Amino acid sequence: GIQVEQSPPDLILQEGANSTLRCNFSDSVNNLQWFHQNPWGQLINLFYIPSGTKQNGRLSATTVATERYSLLYISSSQTTDSGVYFCAVESQWGSRLTFGEGTQLTVNP
Amino acid sequence: GAVVSQHPSWVICKSGTSVKIECRSLDFQATTMFWYRQFPKQSLMLMATSNEGSKATYEQGVEKDKFLINHASLTLSTLTVTSAHPEDSSFYICSVPTGGQGYGYTFGSGTRLTVV
Secondary structure, eight states: OEEEEOOOEEEEETTTEEEEEEEEEEOOOEEEEEEEOOOOOOOEEEESSSSSSEEEETTEEEEEGGGGGEEEEEEEGGGGOOEEEEEEETTTOSSSOOOOOOOEEEEOO | OOOOEEEEEEEEEOOOOEEEEEEEEEESSOSEEEEEETTSSOOOOEEEETTSHHHHHHHHTTTTEEEEEEETTTTTEEEEOOOGGGGEEEEEEEEOOOOOTTTTTTEEEOEEEEOO
């Protein structure tokens, strides 16, 4: 099946800093989503982005499908941004989401 | 986007008992739903695919007789953990594919199961 690798596994920032999270995947995809898992476990859908660039407030994401990677940008980070960020993909061959291992983000005040 | 309701949010049960978790797609009809499990500090792993009106498809290593899945309607799938043991304690979360609406997959809020 498709492989999904996220980096870095852990990231510690001071409030106000910017960061970039990366997701590499091993095959062509029909779908790619970025999620933020809050402390209660709920998965918040940040972006549906199988290709191209999207922005939503302080967050933006870019997927370069031909090179099989996606980037999530967080600008002016806030303590409420803390949590785990997951990249999940659906390969062109299958109709299910496969998750990466996640990036644990800690934003300190 | 689609709304997926999952309950209970958390449940504590005794070893040997069974627990049922419900996943409802409130505004989107789904012939397929997915059940994931997440252990602490780990990623989400797909357990099974729930198919409306037919048998579920289980991932390798998942015991179908232990994790009973029923998808009786286009808006409801249930996961029953039978004869639960402490090692079944985990976070269970369902998802509904809503790609046709450009939102990909929508997830329920999850169920934290603790078996004592």
